Amino acid sequence: NAGVTQTPKFRILKIGQSMTLQCAQDMNHNYMYWYRQDPGMGLKLIYYSVGAGITDKGEVPNGYNVSRSTTEDFPLRLELAAPSQTSVYFCASSYSGTPNYGYTFGSGTRLTVV
Amino acid sequence: DQQVKQNSPSLSVQEGRISILNCDYTNSMFDYFLWYKKYPAEGPTFLISISSIKDKNEDGRFTVFLNKSAKHLSLHIVPSQPGDSAVYFCAAIVGNQFYFGTGTSLTVIP
Numbered sequence: 001n002a003g004v005t006q007t008p009k010f011r012i013l014k015i016g017q018s019m020t021l022q023c024a025q026d027m028n029h030n031y032m033y034w035y036r037q038d039p040g041m042g043l044k045l046i047y048y049s050v051g052a053g054i055t056d057k058g059e060v061p062n063g064y065n066v067s068r069s070t071t072e073d074f075p076l077r078l079e080l081a082a083p084s085q086t087s088v089y090f091c092a093s094s095y096s097g098t099p100n101y102g103y104t105f106g107s108g109t110r111l112t113v114v
Numbered sequence: 115d116q117q118v119k120q121n122s123p124s125l126s127v128q129e130g131r132i133s134i135l136n137c138d139y140t141n142s143m144f145d146y147f148l149w150y151k152k153y154p155a156e157g158p159t160f161l162i163s164i165s166s167i168k169d170k171n172e173d174g175r176f177t178v179f180l181n182k183s184a185k186h187l188s189l190h191i192v193p194s195q196p197g198d199s200a201v202y203f204c205a206a207i208v209g210n211q212f213y214f215g216t217g218t219s220l221t222v223i224p
Contacts, residue, residue, distance in 0.1 A: 004157070033212075042118065042203065042214035043158075058211070090157050102148050102160030103212075 002026050006091050006106035013081040013113045021076040021109050023091030031094040032074040033058075033103065034066065036087040043090065049074055081113045117141050118206050120215035128223050133191040135218050137204035140185065144206040144213075149178060149189045152201045152217070161202075162189070194222045 007022045025032065030051050035043040035058075045058030049068040063085055065077040074093075078085060088110050092103040119138045127133045135149075145166045150158035164171040164178045164187070171178050177190045191198055199222050204215045 006157075035214075040123075040216060042116070042120075042216045043205075043212075044214075045212065092157070102150070102163060103158075105150075105157030105159065107155065107157045 004091055004093055004104050004106035006089075006109050008109060009107070010110045011112070013078075013111065015081060015083065015113060017081050018077070018079045019081070019111075021078075021089055021091075021111070023074045023076065023106060024072050025074075025091075025093040025104070026072065027093060027095070027104065028071060029093035029095050029104070030071070031096065032068065033092045033094075034064070034074070034076045035090045035092065036060065037090060037108075038087050046076065046089075078111075083113050085111065086113045087111060116216070118204060118213045118215040120202075120204060120218050122218050123216070124219040124221070126221045126223060127194045129196055130193045133189075133194045133198065133220055133222065135189040135191075135202050135204075135220065137187045137189075137215050138185060139187075139206050139213075141206065141208060141213075142182075142185065143208045146207040147178070147180060147187050148205045148207070148212075149176075150203045150205060150214075151198075152203065158203055191220075194220075196222045196224050198222050 004025045033048040034046040044060045047066040049055045091106040148163040149161040152158040180187045201217045201219045203217045
């Protein structure tokens with residue numbers, strides 16, 4: 001029972017490089033989310049998906065892209081990395097929009113852009 | 115615009131005593147509130163939630179109180195244990211959108 005798996009755990013990128021943060025869940029959750037957490041700040045929603053083939057922007061989507069071709073996977077793409085994207089990224093999933101179940105979070109990806 | 119605020123970045127409590135973590139919000143349309151706990155190098159884990167139509171929800175040592183008129187919620191941990199030392203985030207939901215506070219770092223002193 002893996003829950004939500006994020007890879008990689010750490011990554012250093014140079015300005016202008018691109019990369020994909022992987023997120024996979026094995027709980028058959030419909031809803032998946034990407035958040036970033038900056039020092040001293042709360043979690044900010046980047047993108048979310050309510051099901052395969054459906055994605056929507058969150059609070060801070062600029063500089064990112066997502067896709068949801070399967071229920072299990074929700075990768076986050078950075079096309080032209082910038083220092084402002086240095087952050088810890090968390091993927092999360094939930095069974096439905098029913099909020100009292102809360103989210104299941106992955107363990108995070110720490111990204112540094114230099 | 116921070117719609118969910120945790121004004122205390124840190125809190126220290128003696129083991130066995132009560133820990134009270136506070137959270138304020140600005141959006142009266144929020145319909146659910148949740149608390150998450152986060153250890154270093156791990157993702158947040160869900161602790162407890164409360165609907166906006168209730169004023170209290172209890173789960174073991176954890177109780178969440180909601181005061182809608184004051185737009186304030188709090189998490190009580192009784193008794194506090196050293197393993198409770200972590201960062202606690204409150205979150206509020208409207209529609210499909212979650213809004214998180216900035217977190218309060220709780221240290222329980224043995």
